[in-house]
Amino acid sequence: MKIKHVSTDPQSMSQDGGKILKSLQNNHMPLIDLVVRESLQNSLDATIKSQDTTNVDYNISLFKTKKLAIRLEELEDTLIDRYKEEEMYLSIRDTNTYGLTGDFESTDIEELEQSNFHKLVFGIGKNQSQEGAGGSWGYGKTSYFRLGNGIVLYYTRVRKENDYEERLIASIIEDPKKEECLLNNKVNTRGIAWWGRYSDEGDQILPITDEGEISNILDIFGIEPYQDKETGTTIIIPFIQEDDVDTFIDSKQLFHWEHTLEDKIAMSVQRWYFPRLLNTTYQEFFGSSKLLCKVNDRLINSYGELEPVFEVYQEIYNAALRGESKDNSIKVEKITLGQNALRNTKEAVGYVAFKEVSQEELQMLPPNNKQSGLAYIGVRDKDLLEKNMANIIAYCRKPGMVVEYSVNDKWLKESLPIEEGKLFLGFFVPNSEAVLIDRYVQEGYKNLEEYLRLIEASDHANWEDNVGYTIVKRMRDYTNRVIKNAYRDAEKHINTSVTSALSRKFGNLLLPPANYGRSSNRVTERRMREGGPRRRGADISISRVQHLDSKTMEIGFKAFIKEKRNEVFLQILTQDGRMNHESWVKAFDDNVPFPFTIENVNITKINDNKYSDSGLQDKIKIANIKELTKIEIDIIELKEVDIEGSFTMSVESNQYMPSLAIKTV
Numbered sequence: 110m111k112i113k114h115v116s117t118d119p120q121s122m123s124q125d126g127g128k129i130l131k132s133l134q135n136n137h138m139p140l141i142d143l144v145v146r147e148s149l150q151n152s153l154d155a156t157i158k159s160q161d162t163t164n165v166d167y168n169i170s171l172f173k174t175k176k177l178a179i180r181l182e183e184l185e186d187t188l189i190d191r192y193k194e195e196e197m198y199l200s201i202r203d204t205n206t207y208g209l210t211g212d213f214e215s216t217d218i219e220e221l222e223q224s225n226f227h228k229l230v231f232g233i234g235k236n237q238s239q240e241g242a243g244g245s246w247g248y249g250k251t252s253y254f255r256l257g258n259g260i261v262l263y264y265t266r267v268r269k270e271n272d273y274e275e276r277l278i279a280s281i282i283e284d285p286k287k288e289e290c291l292l293n294n295k296v297n298t299r300g301i302a303w304w305g306r307y308s309d310e311g312d313q314i315l316p317i318t319d320e321g322e323i324s325n326i327l328d329i330f331g332i333e334p335y336q337d338k339e340t341g342t343t344i345i346i347p348f349i350q351e352d353d354v355d356t357f358i359d360s361k362q363l364f365h366w367e368h369t370l371e372d373k374i375a376m377s378v379q380r381w382y383f384p385r386l387l388n389t390t391y392q393e394f395f396g397s398s399k400l401l402c403k404v405n406d407r408l409i410n411s412y413g414e415l416e417p418v419f420e421v422y423q424e425i426y427n428a429a430l431r432g433e434s435k436d437n438s439i440k441v442e443k444i445t446l447g448q449n450a451l452r453n454t455k456e457a458v459g460y461v462a463f464k465e466v467s468q469e470e471l472q473m474l475p476p477n478n479k480q481s482g483l484a485y486i487g488v489r490d491k492d493l494l495e496k497n498m499a500n501i502i503a504y505c506r507k508p509g510m511v512v513e514y515s516v517n518d519k520w521l522k523e524s525l526p527i528e529e530g531k532l533f534l535g536f537f538v539p540n541s542e543a544v545l546i547d548r549y550v551q552e553g554y555k556n557l558e559e560y561l562r563l564i565e566a567s568d569h570a571n572w573e574d575n576v577g578y579t580i581v582k583r584m585r586d587y588t589n590r591v592i593k594n595a596y597r598d599a600e601k602h603i604n605t606s607v608t609s610a611l612s613r614k615f616g617n618l619l620l621p622p623a624n625y626g627r628s629s630n631r632v633t634e635r636r637m638r639e640g641g642p643r644r645r646g647a648d649i650s651i652s653r654v655q656h657l658d659s660k661t662m663e664i665g666f667k668a669f670i671k672e673k674r675n676e677v678f679l680q681i682l683t684q685d686g687r688m689n690h691e692s693w694v695k696a697f698d699d700n701v702p703f704p705f706t707i708e709n710v711n712i713t714k715i716n717d718n719k720y721s722d723s724g725l726q727d728k729i730k731i732a733n734i735k736e737l738t739k740i741e742i743d744i745i746e747l748k749e750v751d752i753e754g755s756f757t758m759s760v761e762s763n764q765y766m767p768s769l770a771i772k773t774v
Contacts, residue, residue: 124299145374149400151342162399168405170330171195172330172347174192181304212226212227230303254282258283262280263343264343277322378404382509391427417471418532442591444460444587460540498531505538507558523589537588650668665754670742679706705758705767706758710731711756714751728746729742
């Protein structure tokens with residue numbers, strides 16, 4: 110690829126690479142968090158409107174240095190001399206998105222400023238004009254150049270009328286004043302350059318569009334080109350030195366998810382995007398896509414992979430989004446500002462939902478022994494972590510990226526009567542479509558979402574009124590006041606969840622705690638209220654578990670069945686409750702297969718007698734149905750019976766915790 114150095118015209122106002130890399134001005138957030146926030150935001154902004162999910166894959170792997178070096182004019186010898194034979198790269202690939210659309214050949218500035226390709230590759234600080242988008246293209250993307258050695262490759266496929274076009278271009282931004290800079294700082298005094306092909310006139314650098322040449326470059330990284338009707342964008346960041354990522358964090362104080370780049374990315378995705386991760390409530394409310402994200406083919410989702418604090422937080426977010434809670438432990442309060450904000454003074458400026466969360470719910474107690482929920486959101490204060498006590502208010506706009514976790518700060522400074530060792534988790538969701546008063550509208554803020562988008566910092570890390578208005582300040586103050594009044598005026602209710610008998614007795618049997626971190630559970634029919642006659646319902650319990658291999662185990666069970674037809678079925682334990690095969694398919698469609706199946710069902714005993722000696726073989730019929738996730742047991746001419754048996758369970762994914770349940774049909 111041919112190189113083009115940035116202009117050295119002394120009258121140009123352009124900054125050099127060093128100043129651009131510092132322009133994000135965020136030194137309190139880990140670099141990988143900045144990369145994840147920026148990349149996911151760009152992918153979500155570019156989602157095709159009709160798509161159900163936005164798919165984003167992060168991949169970390171190795172590539173041959175020489176194969177890339179010979180493609181980058183003027184850097185071949187430098188890269189080969191400076192780096193090992195194999196180096197690491199990170200690729201960020203999205204699908205179900207439009208790709209980097211727009212003209213790249215025009216010389217008309219106004220036309221280029223409407224081009225997403227031009228703004229991402231060449232523009233610094235170009236504002237997004239799309240409604241609900243994430244703010245600025247330019248400053249956030251500088252995190253890509255800070256993660257590696259300054260080289261970034263952009264590959265995209267877009268639809269053009271009735272055809273498709275692939276585009277690939279490379280860029281570098283580095284500090285020209287540093288001794289280890291790659292570019293010759295005597296030739297390139299600004300530390301900025303691009304690699305591609307020159308226009309016919311020879312003065313414009315353009316992306317490569319030849320599919321064969323692009324395929325050869327992608328092959329360096331083992332990346333497949335987009336196929337068929339696929340469109341999207343892939344960012345490739347080579348020469349990543351994992352030990353240098355997030356160097357401002359003390360390596361002796363790392364949490365277990367901070368030792369590998371893969372785990373750092375997976376945690377960052379959860380931390381900042383749990384509102385969008387396969388969240389059906391979000392999709393139904395906004396009519397937008399859910400986020401389906403993988404890290405080295407590991408699915409990050411809200412059913413089994415999310416850390417407990419984010420599972421709880423997604424439910425709190427959903428309650429604030431709806432303006433009402435389906436869970437008695439989550440309270441929701443309407444926030445209004447009265448005069449000088451919204452055109453309709455009685456309309457909500459937003460809703461805040463909140464809940465007190467115990468160490469048990471955060472799985473901090475044995476055998477799970479997880480960190481404080483504060484650690485997962487990025488808090489490193491040892492005193493706060495040990496006490497596991499703080500007031501946390503998170504907030505976000507319509508795109509669903511958490512802007513900030515405000516810990517004992519402006520959103521809620523008040524001391525609340527909270528039980529020792531519990532976290533107060535709150536989430537504020539603004540009423541995006543609320544129309545502002547005429548004075549604000551005339552200033553260009555047509556609704557609350559637009560106001561918050563335009564005042565959001567370039568790294569999307571906070572909201573601060575910086576245009577002479579006080580909407581955000583008042584939202585914080587009123588939220589603080591409403592929560593304080595809720596504790597002062599309303600009786601505090603504590604809901605204690607009762608762990609089922611199976612969980613108590615067989616807590617660690619179903620799957621190893623190292624993989625799952627949760628105890629197994631069972632579902633039985635509820636007995637009649639205390640004081641009335643008791644009538645035993647169908648129930649089932651696990652008697653033994655034997656691992657046959659890494660993907661298969663034999664489960665022994667005891668069951669009490671009655672009244673003709675009974676169904677024994679598998680469920681997945683989630684923060685929302687239990688999901689059977691039907692609810693799983695409804696939530697995921699065909700995106701994610703149900704992770705457990707039942708096969709080889711055997712009955713060994715009936716009423717404490719051997720099955721072969723019971724004489725009741727013809728009275729009990731067993732069928733394996735529903736995608737191998739359910740067993741039908743029919744009893745004929747019998748009222749009730751105790752049975753013992755076993756089945757083999759295949760495990761397709763160790764990201765989830767199964768539960769065995771029974772019901773009488």
